[in-house]
Amino acid sequence: MTTITAHWRKQLRNTSRPAYLLLADLIADDIKTGRLGVRDRLPTLRDLATELELNYTTVARGYAEARKRGLIDSRAGTGTFIRSGSPSLRLRGGSGAEMTMNMPPEPDDEHLMARLHDSASRAFAQIDFHDLLRYQDFGGTAHDRAAGMHWLRRFVPDAGIDRILVCPGIHGVLTALFSQLARPGELVCVESLTYPGVKAIAAQLGVQLHALQMDDDGPIADAFEHACKTLKPKALYCNPTLLNPTAATVSRARREALADVALRYAVPIIEDDAYGMLPRQTPASLATLAPGLTYYVSGFSKCFGAGLRSAYVCSPTVVQSQRLAGAMRATTVMASPITNALTTLWVEDGTAEEMLQAVRAESVARQALAVRYLGDSGLQAHPEGFHAWLPLTPGWSPVEFASYLRTQNVGVVASAAFSTDGDPPDAVRICLGGPMSREQCDQALRLIADTLAHPMHPHATLRDGNHGA
Template sequence: MNHPVAHWSRRLEASAQPAYLLIADLIAEDVRNGRLSARERLPTLRELADLLRLNYTTVARAYAEARKRGLIDSRPGMGTFVRGTSPSLPLRGGSGAEMTMNMPPEPADAALLARMHDSAADVMARTDLYDLMRYQDFGGAPDDRRAAVQWLRRVLPDCRGEHVLVCPGIHSALAALVSQLARPGELICVESLTYPGIKALANQLGVQLHALPLDDEGPSAAAFELACKTLKPKALYCNPTVLNPTTTSISPARREALADVALRFSIPIIEDDAYAMLPREKPSPIALLAPELTWYVTGFSKCLGAGVRTAYVCAPSERQAQRLAGALRATTVMASPITNALTSRWVLDGTAEAMVQAIRAESMARQAMASRHLAGRGVLSQPEGFHLWLPLSSSWSVVEFASYLRTQGVAVVASAAFSTDGDPPDAVRVCLGGPLTRNECDDALRLIADTLEHPQHPHATVR
């Protein structure tokens, strides 16, 4: 440790800059030029004060400044160390490597983007613009319904147009369904880890959520049956394919068991299948097992882009579709005719399927990077999905881990956001999509892996 100290002594003697700021600058400089290596142990405060002939307070301020800049980490009983080599990522608009919002990746495919631009321009050129700016009948124009049926028949082969509504996004459909099926104070069964949006909707509408324990096959059918017998739930909500957040999909056997319980107790099912189109091998929806009870919901926010606010609902019957249309009309008036026209064009001419394939390929590439960086960490993921579930070891608390990553420019979501039973596991959700390029995603994953490998951080939980 003498060589950097001697260098610092000469620089301190020759400079008029406050010593505590200069020491932090010197640490940064020596990391850049290789004099200090990642995870190299630095002198203690007392040792450095003696070697540089400075008072203890000045050196303490210097280390505090270096920690604030993310240059070093200190841990009681272990000492002070140079931070790892993974760079912090600059925040864009306060959210840097934005790995909190579960948006699909944006494939760098110039031909596909040109195809989307051309079809969008053609829609606007061939359509009466004033017609798209008027109020529309709720549920979509005839072309929109035709596109919806074509898209839904990929998973619901017998889907009928009179059962289908075109809606302004999945979230609006869920809000209308929850308000229609349950009154304030009544109860809906959900997974113990689930989509945060359903928690927010239930809270807004005064509806109670009853958590069903999760295992590798999905929510417990036995717990659902017990709830049906004792709590009289008004519906079952589930996110059956590539569950947000854990990435698991409900097994065929568990889908059958849940449908059986729902049929025996006449409990409606809200099947939020937002990620249904991502897997090549698409699981059979619960709606095929209990069609008379299931509201099947899917859309384009997770397979085209979050700004494509078009969703489809297949209702159990034509009469129930009309009832839901009334609830949606009261809350959203109508889906955007311009967005619907564009989405319908992409469905009918094959552009939507091409985009799904490109997003699937890009997701697989990013999941491969995650597997490489986070090997041995117990990560839950699906090759064709664009988020992962990362369990944490006892050296980190979940909040500390997420907070620390944010200081380094990487934003992830702590497990409490998804918990409905008040007992969230020690884990975070990491999203790999959105505007991040593949290289930026790789850098962020490397930073996460380095943080897990070398947790000499200022706020680590001491065991």
């Protein structure tokens, strides 16, 4: 039995909804989250019926429903495959509260928007565009890297300009690091709940992910040490501040313990600190605790806007920075000089810091709304972050909860998208940012709370034996 079919069986066991409809929903959800990709082959009807403990007719109806939705293709003699160009599940009418993509809120601040326009206009009026339209050495100009050093100094105080690269987004950095540190079939340790992009990167590169179980302080150090002894991992990937999805932050003591294990077994650390700029106070970075092993990665997609595809990575040594530059050059050629010029300008003139403060302030206001509506439901969040982790009541499974909210024009992400151990908890991630207004956020949170409080509708999973209309 595969991890995916094991997850399907778990969901099907705890539902009163027709199994064939839920099976199609599960396929759609796994396509949306990347657990299933184009041309992935699905089990035969007979094999899937056995694995899911369903009758053959039910599975056949589930596949038929998935075909009707344009999710799969079946061909006699070749099998059933995920369809090329399978449609994502859009909010009805193309609008609504899109709370799936983890984007920072867009501050409603005319002064700040005017500052962005004015500073960019002044900069481009003075820039020699021929310089920006030529090839450049990978990693940015010395001017760009100096701005990166300034931006990172609060987390990596000894960051040197010769160890910093300016890159086209955090995701590209992570892809290059995984490809550089681990060969196909080799293993990288990750949190048992982690950024879905890392799962996609590992699948693309053929790298195996080993899930480290977590407690309230973060990934368990003893589990990491056991993996180091028995599995010889090539790296530890960690999202230590405001973990996507749970919004948890690894404690100082746990960071020290993880760094100690990494140092004793010489395991490189990839510290993805995409959300590290949001809280006013955070524990010491892993890069300061294990400086000779840690690649510290930060960027602007979570503290400025997802469209500012600019990131900084500080490598442990100059030589490792040069090697990483080579790996990134092979896949991305270079970061856009035009984007670099804007980013450097906004770091130097204080615009980036002002935007960070505005994003933080708006996040605080939205988190207060989330606490008002969902605080009594076990909501996990940081007051200065913009995503939250919502454990579900016994009346729901994550897939059904997300599917039902989608029919109400609210999008959230089921826990399976983040799971690396094949056993996701009953929870969903909610993003409070993106293009929706604070008023839209309020309405969506109110609807989510109402759905939790009154799960008596056709899609609800009723585990107490009662049945509602």
